[in-house]
Amino acid sequence: xxxxxxxxxxAAAFTSMAAFAQTFPSKPVTLVSPFPPGGSTDTAARIMAExxxxxxxxxxxxxxxxxxxxxxxxxxxxxxxxxGYTIDIGQWDTHVGNIxxxxxxxLVRDFAPVGMITINAQLMTARKGFPADxxxxxxxxxxxxxxxxxxxxxxAAAHVTGLMLKDQAGVDFRxxxxxxxGPALQDMLAGxxxxxxxxxxxxxxxxxxxxxxxxxxxxxxxxxxxxxVPTSAEGGLPNLLAAGWFGFFAPKGxxxxxxxxxxxxxxxxxxxxxVQKRFAxxxxxxxxxxxxxxxxxxxxxxxxxxxxWPIIKAAKIKVE
Numbered sequence: 001x002x003x004x005x006x007x008x009x010x011a012a013a014f015t016s017m018a019a020f021a022q023t024f025p026s027k028p029v030t031l032v033s034p035f036p037p038g039g040s041t042d043t044a045a046r047i048m049a050e051x052x053x054x055x056x057x058x059x060x061x062x063x064x065x066x067x068x069x070x071x072x073x074x075x076x077x078x079x080x081x082x083x084g085y086t087i088d089i090g091q092w093d094t095h096v097g098n099i100x101x102x103x104x105x106x107l108v109r110d111f112a113p114v115g116m117i118t119i120n121a122q123l124m125t126a127r128k129g130f131p132a133d134x135x136x137x138x139x140x141x142x143x144x145x146x147x148x149x150x151x152x153x154x155x156a157a158a159h160v161t162g163l164m165l166k167d168q169a170g171v172d173f174r175x176x177x178x179x180x181x182g183p184a185l186q187d188m189l190a191g192x193x194x195x196x197x198x199x200x201x202x203x204x205x206x207x208x209x210x211x212x213x214x215x216x217x218x219x220x221x222x223x224x225x226x227x228x229v230p231t232s233a234e235g236g237l238p239n240l241l242a243a244g245w246f247g248f249f250a251p252k253g254x255x256x257x258x259x260x261x262x263x264x265x266x267x268x269x270x271x272x273x274x275v276q277k278r279f280a281x282x283x284x285x286x287x288x289x290x291x292x293x294x295x296x297x298x299x300x301x302x303x304x305x306x307x308x309w310p311i312i313k314a315a316k317i318k319v320e
Contacts, residue, residue, distance in 0.1 A: 025058040030087070033045040033089055039181035041070075041091065041246070043282065045089045048117060051269035056261065066180055069097070074098065078251060079251075083255070084250060087250045091246050092242075095107050096156075097156025110252050111252055113248075113301055114248035114249060116291040117292075118286055122199060122244040126196075127188050133215070136236050149171075151174070152176055152193050154198075157243070160311075162175060162197065165237075169237060185202065185206065188212060201282035214226075217231050266292065
């Protein structure tokens with residue numbers, strides 16, 4: 001009898017899951033973008049929302065929830081119902097580096113990876129009139145003018161990379177806090193801050209217009225979509241590396257059927273030439289297919305936390 005009850009329960013669960021898979025999504029999906037409008041996160045979110053609509057069969061509504069380095073928006077997703085209707089567009093800052101904030105959720109256990117979207121070059125950029133045109137020149141100027149330079153402190157990645165710059169180059173400068181890359185860009189364009197560590201998508205139009213200059217790509221190798229930008233190693237600081245990527249995350253416990261539907265729509269969008277061109281124009285490389293899967297994203301995310309968390313903890317980096 002007990003076995004029959006268990007079999008009946010399993011059959012009911014299977015039937016329920018099958019029905020869910022057939023009907024999901026039956027209403028719009030909310031995509032939380034955890035940084036203010038105008039930055040690379042918001043731009044990438046809106047591109048994906050536009051092109052995932054057709055394969056998903058529902059509208060994706062982008063909701064901007066900025067503040068505290070993205071931890072407020074990501075926290076909302078961690079606490080959302082695990083039904084597939086609320087996801088976030090995450091990155092290194094929000095799903096790795098945000099351990100520097102006093103968050104009340106777990107960056108690994110409280111989320112279900114959906115898939116990676118892009119690999120993003122993190123750039124060291126400078127205002128138009130900054131007295132250096134490359135990384136070597138920047139370091140030389142900083143050493144000659146200790147404490148004079150200002151660097152935007154808008155994300156965990158920017159803060160950690162800035163601290164590594166101080167340590168590796170033996171320079172000093174001032175951090176200037178901002179809520180996101182969008183507001184920081186406005187002040188950089190006005191000449192109020194010197195340097196901004198940021199993903200390429202946020203500054204691409206301003207670089208093309210000559211309003212902002214790129215000093216280095218803080219990646220191990222040159223980007224396929226930014227082949228003319230030298231790496232930090234070429235600039236004399238081989239260990240000044242900053243990770244950049246975009247991926248979708250859902251709350252833990254989200255049904256596999258919902259994850260698979262969302263992932264399928266994501267991969268269908270990323271396969272479109274129009275999407276690939278739009279990301280390339282922003283300086284973003286579409287993620288390899290093996291990282292676009294939920295399993296690939298999960299393994300990559302785990303490796304990122306295992307690499308960076310010891311570095312962050314050893315440096316005792318905290319934001320109150």
